[in-house]
Amino acid sequence: MAETCLNIGLVAHDAMKATLLDWVTRNKSILEKHRFCATGTTWKVLTDIHRDMKIERLKSGPMGGDQQLGARICEGKLDVLIFFQDPMTAQPHDVDVKALVRMSTLYDIPLACNPATADLIITNPAFAHPAR
Numbered sequence: 001m002a003e004t005c006l007n008i009g010l011v012a013h014d015a016m017k018a019t020l021l022d023w024v025t026r027n028k029s030i031l032e033k034h035r036f037c038a039t040g041t042t043w044k045v046l047t048d049i050h051r052d053m054k055i056e057r058l059k060s061g062p063m064g065g066d067q068q069l070g071a072r073i074c075e076g077k078l079d080v081l082i083f084f085q086d087p088m089t090a091q092p093h094d095v096d097v098k099a100l101v102r103m104s105t106l107y108d109i110p111l112a113c114n115p116a117t118a119d120l121i122i123t124n125p126a127f128a129h130p131a132r
């Protein structure tokens with residue numbers, strides 16, 4: 001991970017949105033040094049509470065937002081993906097979810113599917129001391 005301001009994607013399936021909101025709230029002081037984008041409904045949940053956070057709004061996941069994130073990864077425009085997936089519910093856009101995870105794997109982007117992994121990623125020094 002480069003020691004600079006990072007481009008971070010934030011995404012959560014519906015059953016995991018409260019978990020993502022809680023994670024962002026807990027880590028806000030570290031996170032606010034970086035740049036964000038989020039899929040549509042995730043964006044709304046986050047910005048309703050954190051009105052001061054600048055987060056670029058993408059399409060909703062099932063409407064192409066996951067694919068927008070995948071495109072950013074292959075264009076070198078996303079450094080980290082925080083993507084809390086619902087392990088209990090089949091998603092109608094599962095092919096998009098798989099494509100996004102595949103792009104993260106292919107381009108070796110740090111990908112957190114749960115808060116424990118997200119916590120490990122943000123303890124990387126690049127998060128605490130971005131060069132900007």
Ligand SMILES: O=C(CO)COP(=O)(O)O
Nearest residue numbers: 039040041042060061062
């Ligand atoms: O479906 C998603 C990820 O696969 C997330 O999309 P929303 O943030 O629009 O709910």
